[in-house]
Amino acid sequence: MSEPRWLTAEEQQVWRSYQAASAMLRAHLEGQLQHESGMPPSYYEVLVSLSEANGRRMRMSELASVLDSSRSRLSHAVSRLEAKGWVRRESCPTDKRGSWAVLTDSGFSALAEAAPGHVEAVREALFDQLTPEQVRQLGEISEAIANGMRPRCQAVREAADAADEAAELVSPVAATATSG
Incomplete structure (x- = not known):
């Protein structure tokens, strides 16, 4: 490491x-x-x-x-x-x-x-x-950070959505299995 x-x-x-x-x-x-x-x-x-x-x-x-x-x-x-x-x-x-x-x-x-x-x-x-120049700089800095984070956030969001979809698929099956 x-x-x-x-x-x-x-x-x-x-x-x-x-x-x-x-x-x-x-x-x-x-x-x-x-x-x-x-x-x-x-x-x-x-x-x-x-x-x-x-x-x-x-x-x-x-x-x-x-x-x-x-x-x-x-x-x-x-x-x-x-x-x-x-x-x-x-x-x-x-x-x-x-x-x-x-x-x-x-x-x-x-x-x-x-x-x-x-x-x-x-x-x-x-x-x-902030001064007008600092506002411009903050915009550039914020955009750079967002652009760097966007792919990571997208991957986390997709994983959360996939987990939610899997839970929705399992939920009806579990309900049926426990109701009989």
Whole structure:
């Protein structure tokens, strides 16, 4: 086994600063959304993605991909959004296993109410702290990190989806075996 590539003192300091800033920013924005709008960020992200989609609708599999989410996790979130009346599911006429998530007028209104406060919180917490040059650099750095992580995240998501599908196949068989 090869020797670990330990972080330099400078890299260690940058890593810890990045972790602290990311955690504080995430906690602040999650708290703002929950307090002012009564919704967690995952719901907000689903509503935003659907609001930007053609006809305010997306295939569930495409929505999961856009949100970097497993289909199972997305399905649970959409179920909760359905219960609020913010999203509805529609069957896909060309694929019996597929379905669409559709943003309702009520969901669009909830998003329209939440967005101004959320955007202001993002602006105050992030962009107001940076110069225009730092904003550009942050964009480039963030894109480089995302591009490097995308294949790894895709592999993890695919493994989670495969495990969920396997569990769905086993579940009816187990139920039948134990009911007899």
